[in-house]
Amino acid sequence: MSSRYYLWTVGCQMNKADSEKLAAGFDRMGLKATDRMERADIVVINTCSVRQHAEDRAYSKLGRVRDLKKTKPELKVAVMGCMVGLKTDELVKRYPQVDVFARPQQFEPIIELIDGPTEDLGGEFWPTTYAIPEGPVAYVPVVHGCNKFCTYCIVPYRRGREKSRPMDEVVREVAYLAANGVREVTLLGQTVEAYGHDLAEQPDLGDLMRELSEIARLDRIRFLTSYPKDMTHRILEAVAELPKVMECFSLPVQAGSDSVLESMRRGYTRAEYVEKIHEVRALMPKAGITTDVIVGYPGETEADFEATCEILEELRFDKVHVAAYSPRPGTIAFRKMEDDVPAEVKAERLHKVEEIEERISQEINASYVGTVQPILVEAIRKEQPNGRTRTGKLVHIDSPARIGSMVDVRIEHAGPFSLRGNPVDALVLA
Numbered sequence: 001m002s003s004r005y006y007l008w009t010v011g012c013q014m015n016k017a018d019s020e021k022l023a024a025g026f027d028r029m030g031l032k033a034t035d036r037m038e039r040a041d042i043v044v045i046n047t048c049s050v051r052q053h054a055e056d057r058a059y060s061k062l063g064r065v066r067d068l069k070k071t072k073p074e075l076k077v078a079v080m081g082c083m084v085g086l087k088t089d090e091l092v093k094r095y096p097q098v099d100v101f102a103r104p105q106q107f108e109p110i111i112e113l114i115d116g117p118t119e120d121l122g123g124e125f126w127p128t129t130y131a132i133p134e135g136p137v138a139y140v141p142v143v144h145g146c147n148k149f150c151t152y153c154i155v156p157y158r159r160g161r162e163k164s165r166p167m168d169e170v171v172r173e174v175a176y177l178a179a180n181g182v183r184e185v186t187l188l189g190q191t192v193e194a195y196g197h198d199l200a201e202q203p204d205l206g207d208l209m210r211e212l213s214e215i216a217r218l219d220r221i222r223f224l225t226s227y228p229k230d231m232t233h234r235i236l237e238a239v240a241e242l243p244k245v246m247e248c249f250s251l252p253v254q255a256g257s258d259s260v261l262e263s264m265r266r267g268y269t270r271a272e273y274v275e276k277i278h279e280v281r282a283l284m285p286k287a288g289i290t291t292d293v294i295v296g297y298p299g300e301t302e303a304d305f306e307a308t309c310e311i312l313e314e315l316r317f318d319k320v321h322v323a324a325y326s327p328r329p330g331t332i333a334f335r336k337m338e339d340d341v342p343a344e345v346k347a348e349r350l351h352k353v354e355e356i357e358e359r360i361s362q363e364i365n366a367s368y369v370g371t372v373q374p375i376l377v378e379a380i381r382k383e384q385p386n387g388r389t390r391t392g393k394l395v396h397i398d399s400p401a402r403i404g405s406m407v408d409v410r411i412e413h414a415g416p417f418s419l420r421g422n423p424v425d426a427l428v429l430a
Ligand code: SF4
Pocket: 146, 147, 148, 149, 150, 153, 154, 155, 156, 190, 191, 227
């Protein structure tokens, strides 16, 4: 069996979680990680095809792999993730140096490549292979795939249909993480509220969060990404009721105009989306809510774009992740729609959304000044600890604090992207 592996990852949290699981499996088989490709016996490139930029980065890595294999022909190379799928023929032709292509979460071809044990892999090995926690926060996929088929999105074609992990399996994994220093878990799904509908007992995300709340050493539970139609009142009540669940939502709207939403096949109208946000805020008035927006979608008129700006002004999100539309091969929009909004118009619209978001984020963040927020310290950068509020705000702490500790911080300064403050205890001592 090969002895050293180099694993490179680009893309979303789900991709990172897949890589961490594969790395944990490699470790369990006795392989050693290396952060230098040149030293590896096996190279795994975990790709993303949601944006062109992510694909370009993977191509650049694959270029390096091609050069390396010329001098090291025994090197074993695997490509996994969302670039593997419809485009595999083209990838095979372009990169004959790659030994196997594996779709997301399909680790078996990679294990076969390294002559690892293939029996029982679908049974006990992967369900009990947990990523080794590197700090107090961890990501745990709970539902894989997506059934929604939004026209611009490649995910359902590459990650397949929604498939939930059994509840006891998730509970075991989170208990293991908590026993190893994790204090906050983020439950992941492309549409995380879809959790459970395909399981025998049909539990929902609220049921799962109730079970996880029983784990003594776990302090916080987050979840993303939300999909308005799947976010039921029952789930929202669980979020509001359970003290460990953070009031922190990632709820993409994508557009403010009904005609664009319909063309995107998002499955909801503007009014239904607005109603959902009101429902969240009626239960949790201080909830932190972020959203995603695409500008320059095929056919988006000036009036459509104005409708997007209006909904951002009306709903006042904590953060807006904005992207200019780019056609992704394999999607419905790529096949059927003309990418007809000029690049300079897309850039202008992107800029306008960024301006709105920066102003509103600054105003919302300013309302935190003077309040005391419990912060889970996640990391220390340049000697400054940082962590997040229960609403998901990034807070820099101006005094020493231990990673993994929960600190009450009085917020003294607010910028559009983060907050800053000092521990209450330190102020009392001063
Ligand atoms: S809900 Fe739509 S955008 Fe989100 S992963 Fe599914 S298809 Fe893609």
